[in-house]
Amino acid sequence: MTRCWGPSLVFAGLLACGESGQPHATTAARPETKQGPTTSPSTQAPEVRSAVRCAECHEPYVRTWEASAHADAARSPYYQALGGGKDRRCAACHTPLRGALDGDDPIHDEGITCDACHGVTAVASTPRDPGLTFDLVSNRKYGPLCDSKDHYFHRVGCSQLFTESRFCGACHHLEWPARGGGAALPVITDFAEWSASDARGSTSCQECHMSGEPGEVARGWDPRDKVSRHDLLGDGRGLLGDAVDLEARAVTEGAERWIEVEVSNRGAPHSIPAGLAGRRLVLRAEFVDAKGDALPLREERVYARVLVDKVGAEVPFTRAVAVAEDSRLGPGERRVERFRVPDGASAAKLSVERLALAPTVAAALGVDAPVAESIAGADVALTSDDR
Ligand code: HEC
Ligand code: HEC
Ligand code: HEC
Ligand code: HEC
Ligand code: HEC
Secondary structure (H helix, E strand, O other): OOEOOOOOOEOOOOEEEOOOOOEEEOOOOOOOOEEOOOOOOOOOOOOOOOHHHHHHHHHHHHHHHHOOHHHHOOOOHHHHHOOHHHOHHHHHHHOOOHHHOOOOOHHHHHOOOHHHHHOEEEEOOEOOEOOEEEOOOOOEEEEOOOOOOOOOOOEEEEOHHHHOHHHHHOOOOEEEEOOOOOOEEEEEOHHHHHHOOHHHHOOOHHHHHOOEEEEOOOOOOOOEEEEEOOOOOOHHHOHHHHHEEEEEEEEEEOOEEEEEEEEEEOOOOOOEOOOOOOOEEEEEEEEEOOOOOEEEEEEEEEEEEEEEOOOOOEOOHHHOOEEEEEOOEOOOOEEEEEEEOOOOOOEEEEEEEEEOOOHHHHHHHOOOOOOOEEEEEEEEEOOOOOO
């Protein structure tokens, strides 16, 4: 294998490093996949197309992908604030086609675009590098369909890899060296956790995150069983709401009154909040009086993997020296929390919100405060017995 640029992109048997250090095409692809007859691609340059082109025939895919985090992987303000755009180590996962594009090509902004996945022929990941091998020279789009036919716009290549979790796991697994030396810190562990769960034998990442409905895969072609959604969290990010079960009830012990809340990870075979360290779920208890006015007291519990710097302040993974806390809910895990009911309360409102990062981290980086996404809620009326 020839490593050309960045730590990650390997164009095995496809591209070799020229004297400039830039990749150029050499021989044809020999992916571990079945494919139709090839014409000789010989010395073609890598060719990457914008998602805009794909929309001509695959509009629903482009629409759902545009709503996904993958389409934002290069542009995300949080990513930019960490210097992602300038750091080759990050490009390996966030802009995997970087080395195949000219510096000013607008396709850079598409981040993990269609060709960044459908040009992949193999993965050989390490915890810091997805180890993607691409075929970008034979104009073949690889995917899960094995009875598709080549056509004038592109050829097709049947690849099992697209139905396997290890394809997602190539990027969804990240460990990062602690600043100043020391052991690597866990940053993204969804694939590792899924691998250790019962889902490994039954349910792939794709089955939950890329479900679909029958329809035309390409405009005007015979309908198939499934047009895979590419928005990752489903319509209206609905999958977020499948993760958490919330059950709340009032309990009285002598003169003490409590709300007892059971929070469980019902829907995910990895911890929740999933993904990047620093993401958080916030369980909040608020109380209202008989007139419906909020009482001043509100209490919170935060579920997160928190990375910190030398003085113990929460920081992004690139600046961390240690994991201070990991209170995420593991697969199937159930926690019971208690909140004391304040005097004068006639109802309790419980809610769970997802935040993409800690508000203090956002402020320190100068990016917008994270938008709270409501993912579960419950109301408990407090009868006079509880009061
Ligand atoms: C993160 C990687 C990734 C990106 C980005 C991506 N796809 Fe896919 N795509 C997949 C996977 C994985 C499957 C197979 C899903 C499954 O198991 O059913 C797939 C399936 C497909 C299929 C085959 C039919 C089907 O529904 O399963 C088509 C067509 C397709 N994608 C088009 C696109 C287009 C167009 C884009 C850009 C707008 C795109 N994809 C972006 C990973 C990706
Ligand atoms: C001119 C129409 C057209 C355009 C433009 C087009 N495709 Fe396709 N694509 C098709 C057709 C037709 C099929 C086969 C559909 C079928 O068999 O049901 C297909 C199939 C696919 C598959 C499935 C391959 C497999 O074996 O699983 C993928 C992936 C794919 N296209 C990706 C793309 C991407 C990425 C782009 C943009 C770079 C793109 N297509 C642009 C018409 C098009
Ligand atoms: C080339 C690397 C790469 C591959 C392959 C990949 N992802 Fe991602 N994924 C990313 C990056 C990077 C982000 C974060 C982008 C951002 O938020 O800016 C992400 C974000 C996500 C999110 C978060 C969505 C959200 O809105 O918060 C989900 C879910 C996800 N990916 C699922 C998948 C699944 C399922 C697969 C396999 C079919 C997959 N990914 C394959 C790199 C990848
Ligand atoms: C049984 C269904 C299921 C399977 C299988 C599954 N997930 Fe999830 N995933 C969920 C649910 C539910 C959520 C929403 C909870 C959350 O975001 O914390 C989620 C959330 C995520 C997120 C979003 C994190 C965020 O909030 O930004 C990522 C990333 C992710 N999963 C990656 C993966 C990967 C990678 C795999 C395969 C190794 C996988 N998931 C397998 C159900 C599943
Ligand atoms: C091995 C692959 C990989 C590498 C290398 C990588 N990331 Fe990521 N990154 C991901 C994945 C996957 C996600 C999505 C996880 C999730 O949804 O929570 C992500 C998400 C992020 C996010 C969250 C984006 C948002 O808008 O919420 C930031 C910020 C980020 N990465 C920064 C970086 C930086 C900076 C580097 C380089 C120092 C880097 N990453 C290197 C895979 C990687």
